[in-house]
Amino acid sequence: MAPRAYWKGTLKLSLVSCPVMLYPAATAAEKTRFHLINRETGNRLKQQMIDSETGDVVESDQKGRGYELSKGKYVEVEPEELEAVQIESNHTIDIESFVPSAEIDQRYLNHPYYIAPDGKAAVDAFAVIRDAMKDQDRVALAKIVLTNREHVMAIEPLGKGLLGTTLRYPYELRDEDQFFEDIKSPKITKDMVELAGHILHSKAAHFDPSEFKDEYENALKALVKRKASGKKIELPEPEERPSNVVSLMDALKQSLKGRGRGKKTAAKSHARRAQGRHRAARKAHRSPARHRKAG
Numbered sequence: 099m100a101p102r103a104y105w106k107g108t109l110k111l112s113l114v115s116c117p118v119m120l121y122p123a124a125t126a127a128e129k130t131r132f133h134l135i136n137r138e139t140g141n142r143l144k145q146q147m148i149d150s151e152t153g154d155v156v157e158s159d160q161k162g163r164g165y166e167l168s169k170g171k172y173v174e175v176e177p178e179e180l181e182a183v184q185i186e187s188n189h190t191i192d193i194e195s196f197v198p199s200a201e202i203d204q205r206y207l208n209h210p211y212y213i214a215p216d217g218k219a220a221v222d223a224f225a226v227i228r229d230a231m232k233d234q235d236r237v238a239l240a241k242i243v244l245t246n247r248e249h250v251m252a253i254e255p256l257g258k259g260l261l262g263t264t265l266r267y268p269y270e271l272r273d274e275d276q277f278f279e280d281i282k283s284p285k286i287t288k289d290m291v292e293l294a295g296h297i298l299h300s301k302a303a304h305f306d307p308s309e310f311k312d313e314y315e316n317a318l319k320a321l322v323k324r325k326a327s328g329k330k331i332e333l334p335e336p337e338e339r340p341s342n343v344v345s346l347m348d349a350l351k352q353s354l355k356g357r358g359r360g361k362k363t364a365a366k367s368h369a370r371r372a373q374g375r376h377r378a379a380r381k382a383h384r385s386p387a388r389h390r391k392a393g
Contacts, residue, residue, distance in 0.1 A: 105244065106216060107189030109227065109260075116223035117216035118191065120262065124210055130318040187243035191251065191262070193227075196236040202252060206265045213253065213260035228255050293350040300354070 103119035134143040147156040163180070164172030191213075215224035231238060231254065238253040240262075249264040324331060 103216075104211070105189075105242075107187075107191060107242075109191045109193070109213065109224070109240075111193045111227050111238075114223055114227060116220040116227070118220065118224065119214050119216045121212040121214070122209070123212050123261065130315060130322065184246040185243050185248050187246075189243075191240045191242045191253070193238045193240040193253070195239050196231075196234060197239060199235070199237045199254065202237060202265075205271055207252070208264040208266050211251075211262045211264070212256070213262045224260075228260055231255050231260075290347060290350060293347075293354060297350065297353050 101121060104122055105120035107118065107120075108115050109118040135141060136143060147161060148154070149156055162174050162176075164174045166172050215221050240251050240253055242249050242251050242262075242264075244264070250267075251262045251264050253260050253262045255261075321331065
């Protein structure tokens with residue numbers, strides 16, 4: 099059974115439109131989560147709102163929203179006042195422009211969604227929009243209202259459907275200069291750069307998310323399983339930190355040697371396996387001849 103749609107509406111390109119459904123492309127449901135519990139009773143704890151000055155418990159009907167104007171000074175905003183500025187969704191993904199995908203700064207990418215046609219009647223129009231985008235090799239920029247906020251969404255073909263990714267606004271990004279401006283520009287020798295280039299080349303690969311292993315998540319699951327079965331949890335000894343006083347050139351050379359040894363070991367292992375197969379084949383070939391002589 100297909101999951102329940104997060105949002106339903108219309109994908110619109112000029113005068114062409116079709117009903118579509120949005121599904122979150124990412125989920126954290128499989129991650130291990132912990133709850134706060136009372137160690138004495140084993141019961142789960144319930145959080146309460148506490149007044150930061152008086153220490154009194156604040157009931158739900160006393161809670162409000164406030165914007166901090168200055169330290170400790172708030173202006174309260176009523177729920178109906180918030181509703182007055184909220185953007186009401188027209189349930190339309192309105193494509194406004196198409197841009198080259200290379201021009202989209204990766205820092206702006208936020209939450210991904212799968213976009214699929216809603217019903218058989220929508221398939222033809224959906225396919226027209228999707229295939230036209232494939233031919234143009236461009237990403238559509240559209241506006242959509244989700245949870246009372248307007249978002250810009252980048253839309254691109256993905257298999258039989260579309261992938262829509264909400265984009266961050268410029269004010270949500272930090273300026274990189276405040277983090278990078280103090281980085282010095284030391285003089286690096288050509289030999290160092292070439293050595294580093296060789297290391298990069300030796301580690302060349304293709305993007306394959308199936309090889310990503312969440313070691314911490316696996317360790318958490320194993321810990322919970324052992325604990326639930328009553329087994330003792332043995333704490334590992336803290337590892338000694340190696341000294342990091344080493345020259346950059348020596349580190350590059352050692353890294354390259356390490357990669358070389360790995361390749362040589364693999365090559366020797368492959369050669370030994372090949373020789374073993376060759377000997378086995380010769381032995382099998384000689385065996386019938388011996389039987390004939392014996393006969």
